[in-house]
Amino acid sequence: MNGMQFLAGHFNYIVVIILMMTGLYIVISTGNMVKKLTGLGVFQTSVFQLYITMGKVTGGRPPIVAHAPEGAEHAAANGGEHGASTADTAVRMVHDMADVPVNGVIYSNPIPHVLILTGIVVGVATLAVGLALIVRIRETYDSIEEEDVEEAEYKARKAANA
Amino acid sequence: MTMAMALGMIMPILTWAGTHAPPLVVVTPLLAGPIAVFLHKGRLAWAWALAISILTFVFVLLLMPQVIQNGHIAYYMGTWVPPLGIEYRIDSLNLLILLLVSAMGVLSLVFGLPLVENEIEESKRGQFFAAFLLCLAGLLGVTITGDAFNVFVFLEISSIATYVLVSMGAERDRRAYVAAFNYLVMGTIGATFFVIGVGLLYMASGTLNMADIAMHIHGHSDNRVVRAAFAFIVIGLGLKMAMFPLHTWLPSAYARAPSMVGVFLASTATKVAFYAMVRFIFSVFTPGSPFEGAVFDLVLAPMAVAAMIICSVQALYQINIRRLLAYSSIAQLGYMLLGLSMGSIAGVAAGLLHLFNHALMKGALFMGVGKASLRQGVTNVQDLRGLGKTMPLTAASFTVAGLSLIGVPLTAGFVSKYYLVVAALERGWWWAVAALIVSSVLAIFYIGKMLETMYLHEPPKITKSKKTAPQAPAKTSLLALGPLMLMAAANIYFFFDASLPKGLADAAAKALLGGGAS
Numbered sequence: 001m002n003g004m005q006f007l008a009g010h011f012n013y014i015v016v017i018i019l020m021m022t023g024l025y026i027v028i029s030t031g032n033m034v035k036k037l038t039g040l041g042v043f044q045t046s047v048f049q050l051y052i053t054m055g056k057v058t059g060g061r062p063p064i065v066a067h068a069p070e071g072a073e074h075a076a077a078n079g080g081e082h083g084a085s086t087a088d089t090a091v092r093m094v095h096d097m098a099d100v101p102v103n104g105v106i107y108s109n110p111i112p113h114v115l116i117l118t119g120i121v122v123g124v125a126t127l128a129v130g131l132a133l134i135v136r137i138r139e140t141y142d143s144i145e146e147e148d149v150e151e152a153e154y155k156a157r158k159a160a161n162a
Numbered sequence: 163m164t165m166a167m168a169l170g171m172i173m174p175i176l177t178w179a180g181t182h183a184p185p186l187v188v189v190t191p192l193l194a195g196p197i198a199v200f201l202h203k204g205r206l207a208w209a210w211a212l213a214i215s216i217l218t219f220v221f222v223l224l225l226m227p228q229v230i231q232n233g234h235i236a237y238y239m240g241t242w243v244p245p246l247g248i249e250y251r252i253d254s255l256n257l258l259i260l261l262l263v264s265a266m267g268v269l270s271l272v273f274g275l276p277l278v279e280n281e282i283e284e285s286k287r288g289q290f291f292a293a294f295l296l297c298l299a300g301l302l303g304v305t306i307t308g309d310a311f312n313v314f315v316f317l318e319i320s321s322i323a324t325y326v327l328v329s330m331g332a333e334r335d336r337r338a339y340v341a342a343f344n345y346l347v348m349g350t351i352g353a354t355f356f357v358i359g360v361g362l363l364y365m366a367s368g369t370l371n372m373a374d375i376a377m378h379i380h381g382h383s384d385n386r387v388v389r390a391a392f393a394f395i396v397i398g399l400g401l402k403m404a405m406f407p408l409h410t411w412l413p414s415a416y417a418r419a420p421s422m423v424g425v426f427l428a429s430t431a432t433k434v435a436f437y438a439m440v441r442f443i444f445s446v447f448t449p450g451s452p453f454e455g456a457v458f459d460l461v462l463a464p465m466a467v468a469a470m471i472i473c474s475v476q477a478l479y480q481i482n483i484r485r486l487l488a489y490s491s492i493a494q495l496g497y498m499l500l501g502l503s504m505g506s507i508a509g510v511a512a513g514l515l516h517l518f519n520h521a522l523m524k525g526a527l528f529m530g531v532g533k534a535s536l537r538q539g540v541t542n543v544q545d546l547r548g549l550g551k552t553m554p555l556t557a558a559s560f561t562v563a564g565l566s567l568i569g570v571p572l573t574a575g576f577v578s579k580y581y582l583v584v585a586a587l588e589r590g591w592w593w594a595v596a597a598l599i600v601s602s603v604l605a606i607f608y609i610g611k612m613l614e615t616m617y618l619h620e621p622p623k624i625t626k627s628k629k630t631a632p633q634a635p636a637k638t639s640l641l642a643l644g645p646l647m648l649m650a651a652a653n654i655y656f657f658f659d660a661s662l663p664k665g666l667a668d669a670a671a672k673a674l675l676g677g678g679a680s
Contacts, residue, residue: 122318
């Protein structure tokens with residue numbers, strides 16, 4: 001019974017670990033470069049989920065504040081002139097959201113979501129560069145299998161030495 | 163009159179640049195990078211990249227007096243106060259690395275023009291310099307920021323640009339594509355491990371500002387989340403800096419990349435990853451804790467010693483000269499890691515000093531190879547035959563840098579190795595001293611092999627076959643000689659007067675180990 005509760009309580013983290021290990025295993029085990037990138041994608045996805053999971057606060061609602069807390073409009077009206085005071089208000093807002101209920105409402109933490117948005121962009125960029133490299137490798141060697149590429153290089157070196 | 167007026171115009175700009183130098187260091191090359199893509203006419207892209215990198219170097223120099231005077235600079239992005247806002251924090255440690263990276267950016271650009279014209283197709287040069295500027299921006303960003311997630315973003319900006327730069331070596335050597343692809347796979351795994359570690363730290367502390375994390379996790383080094391974060395970050399950054407068993411991507415990537423990229427990467431990329439490792443281990447995590455102590459003694463120190471010996475032996479058996487230098491780089495990273503793993507002020511300072519000196523010597527060695535390849539397409543050690551006669555100045559600079567790598571007195575390499583030995587004896591690590599000596603003897607052999615080919619063999623007859631690279635015009639070839647000789651001279655200069663790097667390294671080590679996050 002206890003075990004079941006543990007599994008249910010940590011469901012997301014278990015999925016994260018399974019995805020992470022699956023992705024890493026694909027990268028290591030396959031010689032096909034496209035499959036390698038797919039594995040890398042799965043591996044990175046597990047991290048996205050890790051970050052999204054950690055933003056959840058038990059019983060928390062989506063972090064959208066319906067009414068701006070006191071002082072926020074005032075600080076916003078002053079604009080950049082009093083940047084520090086705006087920041088102070090914002091610090092209070094974030095701490096409120098993360099830990100203590102605001103007007104009796106608990107909010108989830110939005111920061112990990114914002115962070116991982118950057119992570120996703122990085123992942124897309126890496127994938128694009130990787131696929132572009134595979135296109136070039138295919139043009140050069142007529143294969144995207146690591147073994148074939150190595151064999152072609154071995155033959156080329158042998159021919160050069162002969 | 164006009165002088166005073168001009169001064170009156172310039173002074174406010176200088177003051178403005180002085181206050182906002184921290185973000186300008188990163189923003190300038192980052193924004194200038196994309197513009198370089200459109201400048202593919204002639205040498206315009208090169209001139210643009212050079213101007214931008216000089217400007218960046220000037221911004222770093224503007225930071226220098228402030229840091230030396232106050233100990234550190236904290237710059238709040240958009241005046242948002244940390245821990246909420248992103249903080250750029252510069253102390254002696256970053257300053258040393260910032261100086262190194264931005265100066266190497268300028269030097270490798272000055273040096274690189276004839277090589278790029280030799281190796282890169284004209285239509286691709288704009289993109290090449292764009293990727294170079296982005297790489298520079300990323301490396302400077304990793305170094306300057308005080309925000310843990312920011313480190314990841316900049317690390318990936320520089321890495322993705324590096325994959326592109328390495329793959330551009332395919333015109334000289336088609337294996338560059340595969341080298342770049344393997345680097346991409348390994349680099350992405352490393353970055354992902356790192357970002358998992360940062361995520362776990364955020365779970366444990368609820369903040370991303372490095373100083374703030376350090377404050378929150380202080381005294382919680384037994385916490386399992388913190389320990390897991392430590393492991394993920396060490397392995398992730400270990401992959402990026404080619405720590406011994408995780409180094410397999412490096413030799414191919416450095417050997418197949420265009421010559422200019424080899425010069426720049428060998429002297430900066432792994433150094434910046436090493437800096438990030440030092441920063442996290444000492445500023446963020448608690449260095450005195452038993453868990454970290456065990457990692458130092460049982461993981462990092464043995465890996466460092468293994469790298470010093472195994473990779474030096476591997477270097478001995480390389481035929482390709484750039485691969486030889488790359489293996490020697492991994493061995494030299496072992497020296498720095500050894501200094502770090504001593505966990506004492508003397509050890510860390512010696513490791514950082516060796517980082518600085520190694521950038522000087524490896525930069526000069528890669529420049530020497532690149533310069534020689536302008537005359538006769540150099541790939542293997544054999545191709546250096548008779549260089550002492552055909553290119554005496556290049557050969558002389560190469561020799562100085564090589565001797566510095568071995569650690570001969572009168573060169574900078576001797577200074578940092580001396581401090582490493584002193585620090586090791588202070589901790590009673592006689593086996594580390596033994597490994598240092600064995601590794602240096604191995605270096606004598608692989609450097610000696612190259613010097614012997616250079617001076618004692620007859621130069622080959624230059625044939626106009628397909629394989630030899632076309633000769634570059636004499637003017638640009640002379641341009642390349644300047645940075646090479648400057649680097650070689652620096653290798654000697656920093657033996658006699660090591661006060662700048664030594665002072666910064668000492669101050670950095672004291673700040674890291676003495677007062678925690680201050």
